[in-house]
Amino acid sequence: MQQKLREHIEKIVPLTDDEFAFVLSHFTTKSYKKREFLIREGNSVKYAYFVVSGLLMLIYNNESGKQHIVSFAMEDWWESDFLAYHTQTKATMSLQCLEDTDVFCLSLEDYQQLCAGLQKMEHFFLRKANAGHIGSQQRILSFLTSNAKERYEQLLKRYPSLFQRVPKSLLASYLGVSRETLSRLAR
Amino acid sequence: MQQKLREHIEKIVPLTDDEFAFVLSHFTTKSYKKREFLIREGNSVKYAYFVVSGLLMLIYNNESGKQHIVSFAMEDWWESDFLAYHTQTKATMSLQCLEDTDVFCLSLEDYQQLCAGLQKMEHFFLRKANAGHIGSQQRILSFLTSNAKERYEQLLKRYPSLFQRVPKSLLASYLGVSRETLSRLAR
DNA sequence: TTTAAATTGTGATGTTTGTCACGCAGGGGA
DNA sequence: TCCCCTGCGTGACAAACATCACAATTTAAA
Structure with missing residues (x-):
C-alpha cells in the first residue's frame, strides 16, 4: 500500500527513503466498504484522499434531491470536496464508495x-493541481462541443473499465443525461 | 503595471523588494489590440499570460468550424492554453483580445x-492552480445541474460586467446555447 | 457622411432530450 | 426457496433547445 503511494509520487518527483518516510508520516490510511461515505454534504471535510484501490464517486445533490455525479475517482486518483477542504467550510458534495476502497x-x-x-x-x-485544472477544462469542452452521444463515446473510449464497474444510471448522471436517454444512445 | 502584478501576488504571498525584482525579471510585458491573437490554434504556446487590463477569450474551434468559448479572462486573471503550455505541444485553442489588452x-x-x-x-x-481546478469544477456542476436559463442567470450574477463588454452571441457560446436561445431567455 | 458589416430579436419548424409509465431479468437476504 | 430491490430497456408524450430565415438596429469602416 505504501509502495503504491511512493510510486505515484515518484512519477513526478524522486524521493530518498528518508524523504518518503517524512511524507508518509503525514498520512493515515483507512478502508471503506461499498456504499460507505468518506464525505457527507453539510459536514466538515477533514481530508483529501488518495485512492489506493477501489472506486469512489463525488456527488452533488441539488435542492430537489436530484443526484449529480461530479466525478469518479479510481486507483491513483486524488479526491475530495476540494473547495470545502481548502477553505475549511462545510461540504457541498458527498464522496461515496462504489466498491470497497482503501485510501x-x-x-x-x-x-x-x-x-x-x-x-x-x-x-x-502543483503538477497534480495543474493536471486537475486541465482535465476539468477538457470536460467543460466536451459539454460545449458535444451532444450526449458523443460525450458517451468519449467516456467509453477514455475509461472503458468504468462500464464494467459502474451502473449505467450513474454514468448517465456523470454525462449529464437521463438514464433513459443513455440507454437509447448505447445502441 | 508592475504594481498590479505585485499586489496580485501579495494577496497570497508577501514579497520583499528583492524578491519582487527577482519575480519581475522572469516576465515580459506586451500590449495587444482588439481582435489580435495571443495564441493561435496549431502554433506553439510560448507563454502563460497575466491580464493587467483588457479582456481576452479562450476559443476552441471544432472540426466543422464552430467556435466555442472556453473562458473569458479579465483583469487579474491568468490565461493560456495550459495543456499545450505545460506539455509543450501545439495549441488546440486560440486566445484572442475582445478589448485592447496589456499582459x-x-x-x-x-x-x-x-x-x-x-x-x-x-x-x-499552487494556490492559483487549486483555485482554477475548483472554478472549473463549479462550471461543470452548472452544466450538470442547471438548464440554459439558470446558467445564464448565474453568469449574470457572477460577472455582471461581461454583459456590457461582450456581445451576447459570445456569452451564448460560453454558456453552451445558441445565440437565438439566449436572446429568448433574456426576457 | 455614406456604406458595409456586425449584432440582436423573433417567428416557424424540426431534433434532442426529459419525464412518466411499465415490464422484465438477476442477485442477495430473510 | 421466495421475495424484494436494483438495474435496465422501451414506448408515449412534453419540454427544451437548435436551426433557418428574415428584419431592424447599431457599429465600424471607407
Missing part, C-alpha cells in the same frame, strides 16, 4: 506542513 | 525557474 488520508494541516517542509511535495501537488 | 508574459522556462528559485512563487502558483 490514504491527508489533513489540510498535514498538507500544508508537507508542502512547507519538502519543496518536492509542493511541486508534486 | 505580463511568462515562458514555461521562466515559470519553472521562478518556482525552483523562490518557493513562495511555487506556493503562489
Whole structure:
C-alpha cells in the first residue's frame, strides 16, 4: 500500500527513503466498504484522499434531491470536496464508495506542513493541481462541443473499465443525461 | 503595471523588494489590440499570460468550424492554453483580445525557474492552480445541474460586467446555447 | 457622411432530450 | 426457496433547445 503511494509520487518527483518516510508520516490510511461515505454534504471535510484501490464517486445533490455525479475517482486518483477542504467550510458534495476502497488520508494541516517542509511535495501537488485544472477544462469542452452521444463515446473510449464497474444510471448522471436517454444512445 | 502584478501576488504571498525584482525579471510585458491573437490554434504556446487590463477569450474551434468559448479572462486573471503550455505541444485553442489588452508574459522556462528559485512563487502558483481546478469544477456542476436559463442567470450574477463588454452571441457560446436561445431567455 | 458589416430579436419548424409509465431479468437476504 | 430491490430497456408524450430565415438596429469602416 505504501509502495503504491511512493510510486505515484515518484512519477513526478524522486524521493530518498528518508524523504518518503517524512511524507508518509503525514498520512493515515483507512478502508471503506461499498456504499460507505468518506464525505457527507453539510459536514466538515477533514481530508483529501488518495485512492489506493477501489472506486469512489463525488456527488452533488441539488435542492430537489436530484443526484449529480461530479466525478469518479479510481486507483491513483486524488479526491475530495476540494473547495470545502481548502477553505475549511462545510461540504457541498458527498464522496461515496462504489466498491470497497482503501485510501490514504491527508489533513489540510498535514498538507500544508508537507508542502512547507519538502519543496518536492509542493511541486508534486502543483503538477497534480495543474493536471486537475486541465482535465476539468477538457470536460467543460466536451459539454460545449458535444451532444450526449458523443460525450458517451468519449467516456467509453477514455475509461472503458468504468462500464464494467459502474451502473449505467450513474454514468448517465456523470454525462449529464437521463438514464433513459443513455440507454437509447448505447445502441 | 508592475504594481498590479505585485499586489496580485501579495494577496497570497508577501514579497520583499528583492524578491519582487527577482519575480519581475522572469516576465515580459506586451500590449495587444482588439481582435489580435495571443495564441493561435496549431502554433506553439510560448507563454502563460497575466491580464493587467483588457479582456481576452479562450476559443476552441471544432472540426466543422464552430467556435466555442472556453473562458473569458479579465483583469487579474491568468490565461493560456495550459495543456499545450505545460506539455509543450501545439495549441488546440486560440486566445484572442475582445478589448485592447496589456499582459505580463511568462515562458514555461521562466515559470519553472521562478518556482525552483523562490518557493513562495511555487506556493503562489499552487494556490492559483487549486483555485482554477475548483472554478472549473463549479462550471461543470452548472452544466450538470442547471438548464440554459439558470446558467445564464448565474453568469449574470457572477460577472455582471461581461454583459456590457461582450456581445451576447459570445456569452451564448460560453454558456453552451445558441445565440437565438439566449436572446429568448433574456426576457 | 455614406456604406458595409456586425449584432440582436423573433417567428416557424424540426431534433434532442426529459419525464412518466411499465415490464422484465438477476442477485442477495430473510 | 421466495421475495424484494436494483438495474435496465422501451414506448408515449412534453419540454427544451437548435436551426433557418428574415428584419431592424447599431457599429465600424471607407
